[in-house]
Each structure stands twice: as structure tokens, then as C-alpha cells.
Amino acid sequence: MNVRTRIAPSPTGSPHIGTAYIALFNYAFAKHHGGEFILRIEDTDQARSTRASEQAILDALKWVGLRWDEGPDTGGPLGPYRQSERTSIYQEHSRTLVANGAAYPCFCTAERLADLRRTQAAQGGQPGYDGRCATLSAGEASKRIQAGEEHVLRLRVPAEGECVMQDGLRGEVRIPWNKVDHQVLLKADGFPTYHLANVVDDHLMKITHVIRGEEWINSLPKHLLLYQAFGWTPPEFFHLPLLRNPDKSKLSKRKNPVSILYYQRAGILPEALINYLGLLAYSFEDDREHFTLDEMAAAFDIKRIGLGGPIFDIQKLQAFNARHLREMSPTELLSRFKTWGLNEQAWLRIIPMAQPRLNQLSDLVPLAAYLFADRPAYAPTALLAGGVDGARLVQLLRIAQWEVEKAADWTFEGIKQIFGQIAEKENMKLKQLLPPFFIAITGAAVSLPVFDSMLILGRDMTLRRIQYALENLDSQGFALKKDKLKEFEKDYHAKYGL
RNA sequence: GCCCCCUUCGUCUAUCGGUCAGGACGCCAGGUUCUCAUCCUGGUAAGGUGGGUUCGACUCCCGCAGGGGGCGCCA
Secondary structure (H helix, E strand, O other), rough: OOEEEEEOOOOOOOOEEHHHHHHHHHHHHHHHHOOOEOOOOOOOOOOOOOHHHHHHEEEHHHHOOOOOOOOOOOOOOOOOEEEEHHHHHHHHHHHHHHHOOOEEOOOHHHHHHHHHHHHHHHOOOOOOOOOOOOOOHHHHHHHHHHHOOOOOEOOOOOOOOOOEEEEEEOOOEEHHHOOOOOOEEEEOOOOOHHHHHHHHHHHHHOOOEEEEHHHHHHHHHHHHHHHHHOOOOEEEEEEEEEEEEOOOOEEEOOOOOOOOHHHHOOOOOHHHHHEEEEEEEEOOOOOOOOOOHHHHHHOHHHOOOOOOOEEEEEEHHHHHHHHHHOOOOOHHHHHHHHHHEEEEEEEEHHHHHHHOOOOOOOHHHHHHHHHOOOOOOOOHHHHHHHOOOOOHHHHHHHHHHHHHHOOOOOOOHHHHHHHHHHHHHOOOOOOHHHHHHHHHHHHOOOOOOOHHHHHHHHHHHHHHHHHHHHHHHHHHOOOHHHHHHHHHHHHHHHHHOO
16 A cells, blocks of 8 residues: 555644644654655635745745655645645535535524524533534425525534544544534535545545544544545544643643744754654654654654653753754854854845944944844843833733734734834824833844844744743733733724734 | 543653663753863652552553543634
């Protein structure tokens, strides 16, 4: 059998460290068996997917050293590899499902579904579709479709019994069918949901082993139902434990930097990141702890994956990185500095800003040091020196954080607009608003322009520094407690939109 | 609330019934070093809990507890 695995990221934000983690195991497994590793973009969420995010994910995965045999950029015999370009395929397949009764049209409105969920929650039961449209006659359904009534396609799920499934790492897992929702397969906009697109594509792209996050294990019954309905042999499934925050919750950006771009910018080497990731939930039979991607693939044994969710420990990642750094020759290290960003091109962006502020050539490096640091150095009380009250500053930093996350693209104009808008909505002069941001981003009240700095640092490093500032204030007793924060976020959305 | 998964040092992990429970990160101490860092040496620290099975359980089974995930026209 020709082994084929895939990574199927959704292009809805910064490239996630978890994507690299899952991709690594897929890659190692495929290459160990002399097979192919495929990259597929799951951009069926029209509202949130962007091309910029897709590109960033591709670049980030390439940066860590992963190479795919087929993908949206490299092409391949079973493309297209972008789901938004395969809608006709899904629609065609969904017709098969309706024809053989595996799926049915549903005309329920979003309001009714929200209502349904609310009452179900109130009654303390498991929320889920009640099956109202499941019993509609074919004639009735097609009449309403003809009439142009908006509808979705739902999966028909057995009412009783249980789904017995095989997980390659856990063995047999059973889930009662009545705990499986009548999943929407085709949305009203004609796009498929993850479940449909994923199954159809995995089959059409001849994926033999699906290695994915544990978050999917509960939807495996739906997927198996689809394979069965199509008359296809399902691939083997392996659900990897999820990466965690230090508090053991699922790794999230609110508690940890999760963007690969941040680690890149902070000066983590791709081979160190891969090395570290390869040690989470996995161990080599010979106990080795330092290895390259190729070495991992050569020795990879999927059965050695552990099932406890590993905590992503930045300190240990740094230790591995330090070791890789130390093992290099100075010449090699110098070239790493250049590719990392300490190069002529970067200085040409910095120097024009620095020039008016220089008295001596020797002023340049101190002035620009923060642009190459992980975090700027400043006194604990510096953030408050601008005159903005601590409690208020926490709010402003939060708003900035959300606005920066939300920004469609990362340009000077965009950044300027974000802060202009905050100043306006918060009834402040930009001059009052900005001082603490100068500290948070550059580490000093007097420095190079802050918007340009943010631009150069990149969105993820900017977010990281805002986070550092929030942590700093927290340690001084200024923070929004959980419930207050929620309330504040609500007000924020009312004020700034979604 | 319901369903599913998981459970060895603080953290990542080894152990496939018999080990002084090993390694790595962290931390502590000592050595090397003009300082510091590196590097070297040593130390610290673990089988959630209650029952079984067995001559013998970290390892197999069951209960409990704890942790995590899922329950969207998001993936």
C-alpha cells in the first residue's frame, strides 16, 4: 500500500504551532513508509478564510522544513488542493447522499436552531438537532427547494445502537449513535462543512492514514457514516493528544504564544522547533533526544505516540534552541542571523528612521536593539509613567490586542488606523494614548516611531509585546479579572464591532 | 448537563509483570572560566486513589477521583 497522509489547515489566522505539530507527525509517518505527504487548504469558511493567512501557513510550514508532495502551490494529480475550488465536487457528492437517503434537506432557520439549543441547555440535555426535517417526504422537500426556500443538507444518523470505531493509538472506541448530531454537511451558501469536505477529499486524494488532533475523535462516527454512505473504505485514524497550556487547558493564544511567526521572530531555529515538537507525545526507542526531521522520519514508529496531552514548555524549547545554536560554527551562525532578519535590508528600513535621532554612529544599535529582541527591557513602572491610570491602561491594551488580532492586513496605514480609531472611540488624543505603547513595544518613551516598529516587528511579535505589558501590569495589581474581562469584551464588541 | 479520551518527578518522557523506576528541561550545589555564560560533575524530584488478578504489579481488569476534549450553517 502506498501510504498517503495530509495536513489540512484552515487559513483563518496566524500559522499555529499545533498545525506544525500535527503536520510533523503526518510527514514523519508518510516518509517513514516511503509515501506522500499532502497539504490541503480547508477554506470552506468563507467568512474567516483569507489568502494572506493561507500564504503565511505555507511559508511557516516550509520554514520549519516540512515539504509536501502535493499542495495548492506545488500542484499534483489529485487537485485542486484548496477546498474552495472544489465546491462542485462536494455538491455532486452531496446529491449522492440525498439520493441514497444518507442525508436530507433541512429548512430550519438559524433562529429556530438557536432556540432549540437554548431550551435543550435549559433542560440540561445535550444540544443537537431534533430531527424535525428528517421525516419530510422527498416530494415535500423538493417542492420547497423548487420554491427557492433556503436550506442545508444534514446527515441522517441512526437513532439507536452505537458506533464502534478503531483508533490506531487507542484501539476500539464506542460512541452511542444518539450522541451524534445530525451534522450539517452542506451549508446554505452551497459550501460544505468540514465533515463532508474532509471525507470526500481524503477519499479522492487517496489518503490512507488520517493523523489529526484528538478534538476530532467525537466526530469520527459522522465521518465513518459518510464513508459508508459513499461505499468507500475508510482510512485508518490516529488521534494525537492536544498540545496544552501550562494550566493544562488546550493550547490557546490567550495564554501562550501559538503563532509560528512569533517563534520565528523571537529567534527560534526551525530545526530546534521541529526537534522539540517531535519530543511531545513521542519518544524514540533508542532514547535519543536530539534529531533532525529526516532522522525522525527514518526512525518513526507511530505506535510510540503517547496519549497524555503534553504541555508546551517554552523554556525547554529555548534550551533545545540554545543547544542547536551552540553547536554551530560562527560562520554558520552569522548566516543564520542574516536569514533571521539581521541584514542589510532590515537596516535600510531602520536607518531612515534613526538618522534624525543620531548624534554619533554609535547611537544606532542601542536605538534599534528592541527591534531584534524577544521583549524590550523597561522598568516595571515605566508603563504607568505616561500618565494613563493602570486600570485604564489594561483596558486600552486589551482593546489594542483585539484590534490588532482583527486587522485584515498588517500595513502601516492599517496600524495607524487602529490606533486612530482607539483614540477617537476612547476620547483621547493620540498623544495621550501612545506613550504606554511606546514603552510596551519599544521599551522606551523616546525611540523610533511606534507604528513603524510594529510593522517591522510583525503582528505576532506586536501581540506578544502587548501581552508582556499586560503581564507586567498584572504583577502590579492591574488586571481585568475573568468575569470583568468578559463583560469588557462585550462592551468592546458593541463599541468596535465584531 | 451529556458523551468521549487521558493519568510515572514541577514539565517532556523511558518502562511492553520481577529495574536501586532511567533520561531530558527546570531548580540546587560543586568544578572549569579575569566576570558571566558555556562546558563538566553531583544532587533534588514521580507511578492520583480504592479494590481485584498474580508468587510478584507503575505495568493487566473494575470502581472512584482528577485533568482534557467534544456537543456550530468554525475548523
